Amino acid sequence: MAVFGLLIPTNQINGILQNRLLLEEMSYDREALKRQHQILLPQLNIDRLSVYNVVRESIENRKQILMFVYGHGGTGKTFLWTNIISYLRSKGKIVLAVAASGIASLLLPSGTTTHSSTSLIVWDEAPMSDRRCFEFLDRSLRDVLDCDDQLFGGIFVLLGGDFRQTLPVLPKAWLLRIGDEAIGVPDKDDPQDSSFIEIPDSLLIKPGSESLKTLIHFVYGDTTLTTPTVADLLVKAIVSLTNDTADDINEQIIKMVTSDGRTYNSLDTIQPNGKYMSDFEGLYPIEYLNHLTFPGIPPHELKLKIHCPIMLLRNINQKQGLCNGTSLIVSQLLPNVIKATIMTGTCIGKRVYIPRIKFIHKSLDIPFTFSRKQFPLKVCYAMTINKSQGQSLRRIGVYLPQPVFSHGQLYVALSRATSPDSIKILL
Incomplete structure (x- = not known):
């Protein structure tokens, strides 16, 4: 120099x-x-x-x-x-x-x-x-x-x-008492670990054949599904207990969306864990592999539509706001990449391109290492209670087809709402 x-x-x-x-x-x-x-x-x-x-x-x-x-x-x-x-x-x-x-x-x-x-x-x-x-x-x-x-x-x-992991609550209010486990009638069969909590009628949707559609309409209405915006999607969500339940709701909502869509199929392969290779492909045909689902791995058929909300399942580039749990809105569905706009975090409004990546699953209960190449995304009209942590919502639906695991989980689900008028619960 x-x-x-x-x-x-x-x-x-x-x-x-x-x-x-x-x-x-x-x-x-x-x-x-x-x-x-x-x-x-x-x-x-x-x-x-x-x-x-x-x-x-x-x-x-x-x-x-x-x-x-x-x-x-x-x-x-x-x-x-x-x-x-x-x-x-x-x-x-x-x-x-x-x-x-x-x-x-x-x-x-x-x-x-x-x-x-x-x-x-x-x-x-x-x-x-x-x-x-x-x-x-x-x-x-x-x-x-x-x-x-x-x-x-x-x-x-x-x-x-926050030891309760919640949004603002009123002191001595119903919600705070749930988080402190100070409310509820002990279950006769398991009084130490289980209790029943009565939810006010004003928050409930009556169960019936159309009750889930009623919950979806309460949260998203017609406008959000036909002409969605980032500001609108950011403050609305349905939360449930498990990934399977959330996936079922997302599949039902995506059918209601009228925008152009595309289905992306994954490339699934396996590698035997042991020495024996003979007729391995015959034992586990590709059709069987396509139907396998594992936590944190997207499905074989990923159905997306323009302007639908999606969530990242892996850390891609944290400095650019792309990490596990980031919410985005789809803007273009291309053959090899998906163009989307970030909706959460410090990079809101930033346009990004999401590529396919390889997911590896290895477990003692299966005799092979499973590999799936797919976009690290899932539709997120509905999400699990854990994924909703940290969000403040103006419209929220809570779908509980089975009892919650703990007071804290119910507490987090209910506390996503900013007011009693913004929440409905379907049991």
Whole structure:
């Protein structure tokens, strides 16, 4: 470089350029972050401002903090994280925003799953993580930073989350009592682990031959299915207990949609786990393989239509907002790729192309390794209760063909609604 009259990078700059993760954390627009912080800071209420001040003063005075911020969903935890992160990054400090799941991390500014040490770790949805995750991080940071006498090697750690995993609720209200397991009549056959909860009639749809169609019409009506928009689909959903039930509802709704569609067939293959290869294909013909279904793997026949909502089943590119659980809306169905627009996370409105990928399933209960090449997508007019976590919906249908597994699961399902008028339940 010197021969051509170019400046030679210093050792410090060389160290940064050779570390991709460090380079990413140092490449923010500090002036833009400063302007963002000036706009957001006055919007903090008293409680959030007190947390913000403690974190800011502790970092500026280099006094380690280990803090947990507890609040129901919708109370502004993510907004608080954004204020803290924008301030520190505008000062050139490195902040790692992490979450237990990929979809939760998309709610954070430049959020990722845990992967490196930093000046401040903001860990959202902390109650969803196993305690061993924190124990392992603690031991690793003490080892890496050569600091055995301080928790997390002296790194500032800010945890947050909601032990009930819900949206805003009224104190002492019916919904909160469900989450606290303070409501319900014990089952005579299993009084310790099971109880019956009476749901108000105002929330129920009467069971009948057309009851599921009534639930679908309550949530989506006619307009959303014929002329859907991102804003409309984003605040509507039907939730149920299992993937099988959600798939059945999605199949029924997709038949009601009148837009152009396309069916994508997968390429299924198997590889024997043992030595014996003779007549293996005869024992497991391709028609049999096409009918196999496994958790987290799309079906052999993937039926999609223009403007229908879809959900990613794998992490593809988290920096671009494409991770397991991201919701999108289909805009074009091409032979080898699917063009869609992101509806959730920090990349809302971004147009992306989804390719086919290979799914591998290996289990002790089958004598072969199963491989399916298919688009990592599923229709998501309906989804499981777990996948609905973190969403705030103006129209929600809860379909419960069988009892829920726990108080917490029913609590999460009911708390997706923003008001009693926005929810209907079909038992």
